[in-house]
Amino acid sequence: xxxxxxxxxxxxxxxxxxxxxxxxxxxxxxxxxxxxxxxxxxxxxxxxxxxxxxxxxxxxxxxxxxxxxxxxxxxxxxxxxxxxxxxxxxxxxxxxxxxxxxxxxxxxxxxxxxxxxxxxxxxxxxxxxxxxxxxxxxxxxxxxxxxxxxxxxxxxxxxxxxxxxxxxxxxxxxxxxxxxxxxxxxxxxxxxxxxxxxxxxxxxxxxxxxxxxxxxxxxxxxxxxxxxxxxxxxxxxxxxxxxxxxxxxxxxxxxxxxxxxxxxxxxxxxxxxxxxxxxxxxxxxxxxxxxxxxxxxxxxxxxxxxxxxxxx
Amino acid sequence: xxxxxxxxxxxxxxxxxxxxxxxxxxxxxxxxxxxxxxxxxxxxxxxxxxxxxxxxxxxxxxxxxxxxxxxxxxxxxxxxxxxxxxxxxxxxxxxxxxxxxxxxxxxxxxxxxxxxxxxxxxxxxxxxxxxxxxxxxxxxxxxxxxxxxxxxxxxxxxxxxxxxxxxxxxxxxxxxxxxxxxxxxxxxxxxxxxxxxxxxxxxxxxxxxxxxxxxxxxxxxxxxxxxxxxxxxxxxxxxxxxxxxxxxxxxxxxxxxxxxxxxxxxxxxxxxxxxxxxxxxxxxxxxxxxxxxxxxxxxxxxxxxxxxxxxxxxxxxxxxxxxxxxxxxxxxxxxxxxxxxxxx
Ligand SMILES: Cc1ncc(C[n+]2csc(CCOP(=O)(O)OP(=O)(O)O)c2C)c(N)n1
Ligand SMILES: [Mg+2]
Numbered sequence: 001x002x003x004x005x006x007x008x009x010x011x012x013x014x015x016x017x018x019x020x021x022x023x024x025x026x027x028x029x030x031x032x033x034x035x036x037x038x039x040x041x042x043x044x045x046x047x048x049x050x051x052x053x054x055x056x057x058x059x060x061x062x063x064x065x066x067x068x069x070x071x072x073x074x075x076x077x078x079x080x081x082x083x084x085x086x087x088x089x090x091x092x093x094x095x096x097x098x099x100x101x102x103x104x105x106x107x108x109x110x111x112x113x114x115x116x117x118x119x120x121x122x123x124x125x126x127x128x129x130x131x132x133x134x135x136x137x138x139x140x141x142x143x144x145x146x147x148x149x150x151x152x153x154x155x156x157x158x159x160x161x162x163x164x165x166x167x168x169x170x171x172x173x174x175x176x177x178x179x180x181x182x183x184x185x186x187x188x189x190x191x192x193x194x195x196x197x198x199x200x201x202x203x204x205x206x207x208x209x210x211x212x213x214x215x216x217x218x219x220x221x222x223x224x225x226x227x228x229x230x231x232x233x234x235x236x237x238x239x240x241x242x243x244x245x246x247x248x249x250x251x252x253x254x255x256x257x258x259x260x261x262x263x264x265x266x267x268x269x270x271x272x273x274x275x276x277x278x279x280x281x282x283x284x285x286x287x288x289x290x291x292x293x294x295x296x297x298x299x300x301x302x303x304x305x306x307x308x309x310x311x312x
Numbered sequence: 313x314x315x316x317x318x319x320x321x322x323x324x325x326x327x328x329x330x331x332x333x334x335x336x337x338x339x340x341x342x343x344x345x346x347x348x349x350x351x352x353x354x355x356x357x358x359x360x361x362x363x364x365x366x367x368x369x370x371x372x373x374x375x376x377x378x379x380x381x382x383x384x385x386x387x388x389x390x391x392x393x394x395x396x397x398x399x400x401x402x403x404x405x406x407x408x409x410x411x412x413x414x415x416x417x418x419x420x421x422x423x424x425x426x427x428x429x430x431x432x433x434x435x436x437x438x439x440x441x442x443x444x445x446x447x448x449x450x451x452x453x454x455x456x457x458x459x460x461x462x463x464x465x466x467x468x469x470x471x472x473x474x475x476x477x478x479x480x481x482x483x484x485x486x487x488x489x490x491x492x493x494x495x496x497x498x499x500x501x502x503x504x505x506x507x508x509x510x511x512x513x514x515x516x517x518x519x520x521x522x523x524x525x526x527x528x529x530x531x532x533x534x535x536x537x538x539x540x541x542x543x544x545x546x547x548x549x550x551x552x553x554x555x556x557x558x559x560x561x562x563x564x565x566x567x568x569x570x571x572x573x574x575x576x577x578x579x580x581x582x583x584x585x586x587x588x589x590x591x592x593x594x595x596x597x598x599x600x601x602x603x604x605x606x607x608x609x610x611x612x613x614x615x616x617x618x619x620x621x622x623x624x625x626x627x628x629x630x631x632x633x634x635x636x637x638x639x640x641x642x643x644x645x646x647x648x649x650x651x652x653x654x655x656x
Contacts, residue, residue, distance in 0.1 A: 057378075086415070087415060087417075088413065088414050088415025088416075088417065089415045089416075090415075091412055091413055091414075091415050092413050092414060092415060096413045096414065098414040098415075098417065098418070099417075100414070100417050100418055101417075105381060105418075106381075106410065106413075106414055106418070108405070108406065110401060110405050110406075113374070113401055113402065113405060113406055114374075114406075115374070116370070116371045116372070116373070116374020116375050116377070116378060116402065117374050117375070117377050117378035117381060117406065118378060119371075119374070119375050119378060120374060120375035120376060120377060120378020120379040120380075120381070120382070121378040121379065121381060121382045122378075123375060123378070123379050124378070124379045124382030124383065124384045125382065127334070127360060127361075127379075127384065146370065146371075147368075147370045147371050147374065147401070147402075149371075150366070150368035150370060150371025150372070151371050151374065151375075153366055153368065153371070154365075154366060154368065154371055154372065154375055157366065308416065309411055309412050309415060309416030310411065310412050310450055310451055311411070311451070311453075311474075311475045312411055312416075312419045312420075312421075312473075312474035312475050
C-alpha cells in the first residue's frame with residue numbers, strides 16, 4: 001500500500017510539473033514557477049506520515065508539498081492560470097499557494113519568512129492541547145536568515161510540536177552552499193538551538209517516511225524537543241522557470257546525472273507490478289488532463305475582485 | 313482612570329471574555345509589567361496566556377501571526393515602536409498580505425501594541441513615531457488613541473477585529489486621566505474625535521500631539537481665536553469625513569504629528585482633506601511635527617525637536633491672522649514633559 005501511495009503521489013507531482021514545463025511557453029501561466037522536479041520525494045515521504053488535520057507551511061517552491069499534503073489540484077492549476085476558480089481566486093499564483101481546508105497553510109516568496117508562522121501555529125496547537133503537528137518546508141538558503149534561528153530557538157524554548165524539513169539542494173538560486181556558509185552543517189546549528197536534528201544523505205523515501213513517522217508520533221505525544229530533518233536532494237530544473245540551466249556554468253549536468261540515475265519515481269515504480277503502475281498512471285493522467293482543462297476554460301476574476309478580501 | 317489602567321482593564325476584560333486572547337511580549341510578566349499595562353495579568357490568567365518572549369522581534373511577530381492563523385488572538389507588545397523595524401518583514405510581507413494573497417481563506421486577528429517614547433534623552437532610537445510606514449500598507453489598521461477612554465474602547469475593538477492592528481501608545485500619555493466606563497465597550501475604527509469645537513481653525517493632533525493642541529487651543533481662545541481640536545485617533549482607516557467637515561467650516565487646517573512631516577500622516581491628512589473638499593473650498597494649511605533631523609538627547613535640543621503648545625498656537629495664529637505680528641506666548645513646558653523622569 002505504501003508503494004502504491006508513494007508512486008501515485010510522486011507520479012502525480014512529476015507529471016503535473018512536466019505539464020507545466022510543456023505549457024509554460026504558451027504564456028498562459030503568467031507568473032513565476034519554481035519546480036520541484038527531482039525533489040518530490042521529500043514532500044511525499046514527509047506528508048505521507050501526516051494526518052489530514054496536521055498542517056504544513058512552505059515556500060515558493062510550493063507544488064510538491066501542496067499536492068502531497070492534499071491540496072486541491074484543480075484549484076492549484078486554475079490558480080497558476082490566474083483564474084477565478086483558483087484556490088485564491090487568482091491572487092496567489094504559484095508562489096503563495098495555500099489550501100487551508102487541506103492543511104496547506106501557505107507559502108511566501110520571501111525566503112524563510114513562513115518559518116516563524118509555522119512555529120506560532122504549533123504554539124497554538126500546544127496551548128489548545130491538541131495532538132496535531134506542524135511541518136515547515138524550507139531550503140538550505142533559508143538557514144542563513146536570522147529568523148530561522150529565532151524560530152528554532154522559540155520552538156525549542158517552548159517544546160513545540162513542529163518538524164522542520166530542510167530541503168538541502170545545495171543551491172540558493174545559483175550560489176552553492178559552500179560560497180554562503182562557513183560551517184555548512186545545518187544539523188549542528190539546529191542542535192545548538194536545542195532541537196534534535198538528523199540528516200538524510202540520500203533521497204531514500206522509505207527511510208524519510210519511517211523517520212518522519214517516528215518523530216511525528218513523539219511530537220504528538222509531547223515526548224520530544226522539536227526536530228529538524230535535513231534532506232539532501234537536487235533540483236533538476238532551473239531555479240525559476242521550466243527550463244534546464246546546465247549550460248549556464250554554475251553547475252554541471254554530471255552533478256545532476258547521479259541524482260537522475262537514482263530517481264525515486266523509478267525506484268518506487270519498479271516495486272509495483274506493471275498493471276498496478278499503469279492503473280495509477282492512467283487515473284493520474286486523467287485527473288491532470290481534467291485539471292488543466294478546468295483551468296483553461298475557467299473565467300478570469302471580475303474586476304471588482306481587485307478590492308475583495310483585503311480585510312476580514 | 314489612567315491610560316495605563318485603561319489598557320490593562322481592556323486586556324483583562326477581553327481575556328476573561330474570550331479564552332483565545334493572550335498576551336506575549338518582552339517583559340510582560342515582569343514586576344514592571346509593560347509600564348503597568350500588563351501588571352498582574354500573568355497571575356490572573358496564568359503564564360500560558362501571558363508570557364515573556366526572547367529578543368527576536370521578527371521571529372516572535374511571525375509566531376504571533378502563526379498563532380492568529382491558527383485561530384488564537386494574540387496581543388504582541390513592544391516597549392518602543394522603534395523595535396518594530398526588526399519585524400517589518402512579518403508585519404508588511406506576511407501579516408498585511410496573508411488574507412488577500414490566500415484569497416480570503418485565512419484571518420490574522422493580531423494586535424501589535426507599540427509605545428512611542430519621549431523625554432529624558434530617549435534619543436535617536438527610542439523616540440520614533442513610525443505610524444506612517446504602516447499607514448502606507450493596505451491590509452493593516454493603524455490606531456493611536458490619545459485618551460484613556462479611546463485607549464480602552466479601541467483596544468477592545470482591535471482585539472475583536474479579525475485583521476492585524478498596529479496599536480500605538482505614547483509614553484507621555486500613560487499618566488493621563490479620564491473617565492472610563494467599567495463595562496466593555498468598543499470605539500470604532502475610522503472615527504476621529506472632536507475634543508473642542510471651534511470656528512476659526514482646525515487643529516488635528518495625532519497621539520500625544522493632540523494634548524499639546526488642546527493647550528494651544530486654550531492660548532488661542534485667550535487671543536480671541538476659536539480653534540477646533542480634533543484627535544485623529546484612527547490613522548488607517550482615516551476619518552476624512554470628520555476632518556474635511558471641520559475644514560469646510562474653518563477654512564484653515566493645522567496638522568500636528570508625533571512624527572516627521574515628510575511623507576507622514578500629516579501629509580496624508582492634508583491631501584485627504586483637499587481631495588474630499590474637491591478643490592471647491594480653498595483652505596490654508598500647515599503641518600507640524602518632529603524637526604527633520606534625528607532626535608537628539610541633550611535637553612535644550614530635544615525641546616526644539618518637538619512642536620509645543622506655543623509653537624502650535626503661533627502657527628495657528630499665523631494661519632488665522634497672516635498679517636498680524638506673531639503671537640507672543642510664554643513658554644511653559646507641558647507638565648507631563650517637565651515631570652517625566654527616567655531612567656526610562
Ligand atoms: C529574503 C529574500 N532574499 C532573497 C530572495 C531571492 N531568492 C529567491 S529564492 C532564493 C534562493 C533560496 O534558496 P533555498 O532556500 O536554498 O531554496 P531553493 O530555491 O533552493 O529551494 C533567493 C535568494 C528572496 N526571495 N527572499
Ligand atoms: Mg536550495
